[in-house]
Amino acid sequence: MELTLLGTGTPEGLPRPGCPCATCALSVGPAARAATAVLVDGALLLDLTPGAVLAGARAGHSLSGVRQVLLTHPHDGPAVELPPGLPAAGRVPDGRELAVISGHRVRAVPMDAPGTGYEVTGPDGARLLYLPPGGAPAGLGSGAGGQLPYDVVLADVPGRPEALARLRASGAVGPATDVIAVHLDHDTPPGRELERRCAAVGARTVPDGTTVVVGEYRALPQVPRRTLVLGGARSGKSYEAERRLAPFPEVVYVATSGSRDGDAEWAQRVGLHRERRPASWRTVETCELVPLLEDGDGPPLLVDCLALWLTDAMDRAGAWDDSVWETGGRTELRERTGALVAAVRATRRTVVFVSNEVGAGVVPATTSGRRFRDELGRLNNAVAAECEHALLIVAGQALILKP
Template sequence: MEVTLLGTGAPAGLPRPDCPCAVCATARGGLARASTALLVDSALLLDLTPGAALAAARAGHSLVGVRQVLLTHPHNGPALDLPAGLPTAGRAPDGRDLTLISGHRVRAVPMDHPGTGYEVASPDGERLLYLPPGGAPAGLAEGLAPYDMVVADVVGRPDALARLRASGAVGATTDVIAAHLDHDVPGGPELTRRLAAAGARAVPDGTTLYVGEYHAVPDVPRRTLVTGGARSGKSVEAERRLETFPDVLYVATGGTREGDADWAERVALHRVRRPGSWRTAETCDLVPLLAADGPPLLIDCLSLWLTDAMDRVDAWDDDRWTAEQRPAQRALRKRVAELVSAVRETTRTVVAVTNETGSGVVPATAAGRRFRDELGRLNAAFADECEQVVLVVAGQALALRG
């Protein structure tokens, strides 16, 4: 089954008309995207992009053979820019099955958002799922057979991909294509990086893909360390990396702090951002979690883990730290080595957050300088065991490795 993406952008296109944002200002040439529309085997047109006939011609195709035009957008009125000679465009009722003269079978998939999704099966059995902007399938049952290709609003509705993974509809070999791309994410390398973390990819307008043909699915890094300064956006970056996974264990190493209103506000903000399907564990006992099988771990953060570790070995005490036998130093290094070894051996997907404390003001106390130095050593050792290391500065993620 041949699928040509006549457009890959949001309904208003990219750049948006008269939008002054930085993403729209740079969305020129290959980064510009018309509203998403798919031409399937030159027989089925899913959604419309302005100038659809010209877009098809640029991609080396014609709309002459189109026998059905289906819309996903939440309206039933006449479609804009419907090329002459094409059948009337409309939305199929949820659950309706259509069989085209070309042999394609189409089923209208109910959404949790206004709009309609479409499952398309070719005469040879390849299966495509196309979802509307802002939509996720409603009422998915587990145990579904994986689709060969999914075209969806990965950036706008990452939880839709998580639901499809949970049901089995997206598997290890499913080619996930991001569509309905808007000005939420800069194009180019940043878009590629974010989608790769979700096991998805984007293609330029006019690209022709072959459903069922082998394509290397982007590898999701199994172990990632996200570092950065205070309020740099590192926790948001870490959470974003796992938002397309259906089940995640969020490991909060900070625990609770009675009477600390600022801390309570920080915790509340984190909870609001997390998908409802994620579970939370408040613990600094990371080694058993890393050793066990289970869903991905998001550890936030290593600096608080180190604070707890230094508390347990009394490493804040200058005398105990500098005593002849260095008991606190030995005990702390042992804990760090156990954690690093657990990261090396783990089979789970892990995203860990930490702080960069060595680039600012030198701490005024010996204990503060000690913490800064030990966190730097911990970060370096942890990073050595990660396939990807990311530095977040002013909300911008810079890949240091991977």
């Protein structure tokens, strides 16, 4: 099966007409994206968009061989004129199958939002899943249901990460599935930042006009097994960590903060964190990280955060008191942090750690405050050394420390 992506952008295109935002300002020339449309083996056209014939010609393909045109979503703008020679555009009802004269079989996949997804099986047996903008499959079962992985999935990865989570949970997306982000909008900065965000969840982007040969070997994005996300207060570090795991099912969110009775402001902070996390995630409030890391068969972990874990460790060691620190507190704390770092090194789980970067702030006024700052710096150093990937978040922007 051969797929030519005539466009990879939102239905309005990118840049959006008349939009003054920074992403649209940067989405010019090679970074511009037409509305998403896919030509399958020169015979099946998924979504009819303005300029489809010209887009095909630029990609080195003619639309003269198209035998079927299928729509996935209603067009809010004026009707798109059907180019001469193309068959009338239509839509397959949910759950129904269509046999195309070219030998392709198409099944309409129900969505949880307006629109239709299509599963396409080529004459060679290759399988494609194409999802509409803003849509995720509805009614998928679990992996025990025997769902075979698709060869290629085209989906709105930045806009609907939970769609990818559902596909992974059902077995429809496996390690060898080529996930390509389409329907790209101006909510995500273009260029390297878009590539980084997609690669972090096991997907990739391609320019308009790219032809993908299903089954052709290519190095697929590998999700780092251990990631450390650093940042200051309100830098966006927790949001970055959550976004990295949003396309994965059954994530365990490890809250090291615990509960603070009578602190309404803290309860509000915790509540806001819970509201933005997917409902499928499970929350565990604990500072006992070593047993979780040693469980190699568990789902991905998001540990937020190491600074609060260190606070608990210093509490247990009595490390805030100068005399205790000198008579055994230092040794006990180093043993605790050493055990954690060893567990990070040995873990087989996918895990994202969040921690505060405090080295650039004001020097604390107290001995215990300076001790905490120094020990957190040492802990961040040690954990970063054991992680395949590390990044620093500043004002919501990611600086890659370890690619």
